[in-house]
Amino acid sequence: MKTYLRMLQYVKPYLARIIIALCVMVITAGLTAASFYVIKPVIDKILANPDKAEALRYIRLLPIAVILIYALKGVFLYIQGYLINWIGNKIIWDMRNSLYRHITNLSMRFFNNQKMGVLISRITNDVTLMQGAVANVLGNLIGSVLNIIGLVSLLFYLNWFLALMAIIVFPIAVLPIIQFGKKMKAAARGTQEKMGDITAVLNESFNGIRIVKAFGMEEYERRRFNSDLQRFFDYTMRGVRASSLSSPTMETIGAIGIAAIIFVAGSAVINGTLTTGTFFAFIAAITGLYPQVKKLNDMNNVIQQALSAGERVFEILDTKPEINDLPGAKEYPEFKNSITFTDVKFAYNPGENVLKGINLEIKKGQVFAVVGPSGSGKSTTADLLARFYDPHEGEIKIDGIDIRHIKQEALRKLIGIVTQETILFNDTIKANIAYGDGEINETKVLDAAKAANAHDFIVKQPEAYETMIGDRGVRLSGGQRQRLAIARAILKNPPILILDEATSSLDSESEILVQEAINNLMKNRTTFVIAHRLSTVRNADKIVVIDGGVIKEEGKHEELLAKNGIYTKLYNMQFKLHE
Template sequence: MNTLNPASSQGAEKKKRSVFLRLLEASRPYRKRFFLAVGCMFIASACNVVPPWLLKNVVDDVLIAKDLAMLNTLPFLLVALFAGKGIASYGHQYLMNWVGQNVVMDLRLRLYDHLQRMSLRYLYGKRLGELMSRITNDVTILQNLVTSVIVNLVVQTATFLGMVGFLLYINWKLTLITFAVLPLTVVILDRAAKKLRAVGHTIQSELAGLSAVVHEAFAAVRIVRSFATEDLELARFRKSNRENFRAVMHGVQVQAALAGIIEVVLIAALAVILWLGGGEVVRGELTPGELIAFLGYLGFLVQPIRVFTSVVSSMQLGLAAADRIFALLDIPEETTSPANPVPLGMLEGRVTFRDVRFSYVPGQPVLKEISLDVRPGERVAVVGATGAGKSTLVDLIPRFYDPDSGSVLVDGADVRTVDLRELRKQIGVVPQDPLLMKGSIAFNISYGLPELSLEAIRGAAETAGIAGFIESLPEGYDTEVGERGVTLSGGQRQRIAIARAVVRNPRILILDEATSSLDLEVERQVQAAMNRAMKGRTSFIIAHRLSTVRNADRIIVLDEGCVAEEGTHEQLIAAGGIYCRLHALQFRGGEGTE
């Protein structure tokens, strides 16, 4: 468990301060439109500032001085003013949304791409719903920050400063008296900002938890219905939903209280100015038009400050979302291609493990000093009890993980020194759970190889023993498999997964528990497909069912992360060790029951 220290706290604070800088950096490709949008914002703000000054002219020059020329001019000025404001507002809204949407789209792509490349160690330790929440909910809130909140912040800030300038010009003494209350307003806003940011983190965490509950329930809908636990899942959802509601309402409470307090403070200041300014008009120190304009500016000043209180809330929510997004982007990828990779070329298929140690949790090794040399074209089975490290061992070959110490070599090259894509293109993997993507059978077999011909797809299907079934379907290879391949049986999905692996003509083939969930008849069919797929390839077979490994060239027995035994089926049976005991347990005393 990580313990926070002052250095890490300072680092976290530095990251928070740099959120805006990182967002500006993300907007750099669109800076021309960004600055044009900012220009439109300032024009719109200038148009917001002028009306109270025109009101002064109406009172002093038209109503009191009876200036007809001014009376004839003012309507045209008002129309021109608000026409300009309308055009500028349209410009900054369109341009800023265009920039903001592009920035958010880029961040969403970066986040998705980063998650795709993240360490499996990290991904398997997270709830999928929480990660989905980062891409959907957090990015949506960030979108509001860069399209709406920043626009309001710039426009209202410029309007506020412009109005303050006019107030100082009309009567600087009254302005200073008015702004004596500003420190109180700033303190209130500062405390509210800190509170709202914390609330924003809580809201997003609860929303991520809600998404995770929904995803888990629907991903395991068959289990839920099998065990009749719909009420249990509803209770979990209700609890998470209620916690999310409480977090949101807490934020609403803080925001509503903030708006009310700020408004009371400003109205109190307005009442004082009305009393003092009225006295100056009576004494002839201020014209009626100037007092009306001054009060008008104060009245209009309430709007930017009110917007600021709303912006503070939305900004803190947006910054909380940005914190979460950038925190995820800042997590380094565990396995990356080197800057200058060693050329790999066409593999022969030799795989070597040299003193490999690996652990998911520091201090709890899964693999201990593993040393193996697998010849090109050799079929190697890896067996052992659950948790012995079988799948972990073969996961090191395509660099799903890197060893803590030691090295894994392919054709004599350390896999950490070669290009990841070049390495993985020559390794075929058939997982225990043969997940298929939504799309056609042809799409799933040729997954990642869109240029593949139908002949090549058909050849892979024949190798996997599934071609006859596919061609018997009304739409053949264009048949849709449904979400996760639910329209196909387990054996059919497994054979399509084998076809997907061999269509790339890999030099190394990894079959990870490929028949563990199949019945005996289907297992024989898949086993035949596996035998055809392994022909001429270096193959690793991970298996609990020992009937699937007896024809391997070599069997590696792992026990507590170490190579305990090694040999052929006959040799290991004769040795009477771990393999022999596992075999006896499975077949109840002899090969005759196989």
């Protein structure tokens, strides 16, 4: 119930339209009751009326009344359907926006622990199921309740004793609704979880299709996908069994009630205590009532699925970001002097420190390189500077200000990042270069592309700067993608640059072009280089060697070689590999 009430909070902005929709539903329910009631005068005043003059009078009026009732009912049903679906779709729009906004605000650690396919499934499949509950409760559920109220009122108006007999069956009908609802909710949760797994498998296999084919793993991926499909099918069939049992159960209960009414009411007609018109109107109303009760059961099944989806969605919405702007955090538009790490310690997992007391200083305008063996903590230092994570101990300061006291948006405006793994979007070349810039300035885009050695290959594309590059830039070569990423950083024009070596996976020609682009990017900036190949940091102003989360050596290239330590060892290993 708590989950459902929380879902209905999204209804508040649309209360005015909901009130209009409720008024329309009340009118529709009244017209539904009138459509059943009209059977009574048709039989009593026309078919069974011994007064022929009165029968002729009614035969002229009642057909017009029937047409008016059903025409008005049709108009109000259209208005009701339109309003309910408009409100339902707007609410789901709001839910999706809220969920996406929240997810994109969560910290990197959250994404490290999640399957991307599962997150996609939350926003698409789970929110769609929630839409069913909101739309159904606003439309079918409330409409059915109002119709039930209207029809029950009509039954009491026609014959209170028979009406009491009819509603005695209602409590019996509620029991299967509750039981089948529980089974539907359990099955729905399993189905949604498996759909998340299926989406994750699809996401991984499609994104990694080159590796899948290279290793001949198509059949393995098919088996993995089929296994998840089997489990999805099993959960789906559990829900189908519960849903399929609920309808015949409800119909059987309804049939028992209707049979009892026919027996009692038919006896009354034979004995002359009940008119034929009242009998037929009552039977018509009671047969119209039980489908409305059955609809409540159907709506309950949908609502149980939605509640299961809602719990999964709110589970994410209740996840708090680890990285937040502290109270009083301020803008900081300009980097002036230096960046310092003071006794910085950090662990991805409790008790497993990746950094164990890092102390370093980067002066404005310096090229500062961090080197070390794989897993030593090089990339972690850069992630902490960009505040993708916060250190567990120690401080990172820019111009003497703890970066936790600078707004995240302001901090990241100071920093440009070019990574070894180039991230591009399925958009035009121009839009990718201008990513993060509020307005696309054609001249700036052109200048950035030229500085990144990208202009020449761009103008050779089918639509030049308007060419779509595909998912993750798949239509471009590795060197071309890297140059677009550098152009993007040049256009941003940040005073601080984090450079996760961008040339390590390129061919020689592309490497030369990319290295020239990087040199252009590094001009007049403070550059934090995460070095994988030591040949690229020979000219760095300062090099720090990290091993096991601790700074072991620091100095310039020649100084570190002279120490004959870890740096020398790494350098010699790489030199031999390139012989």
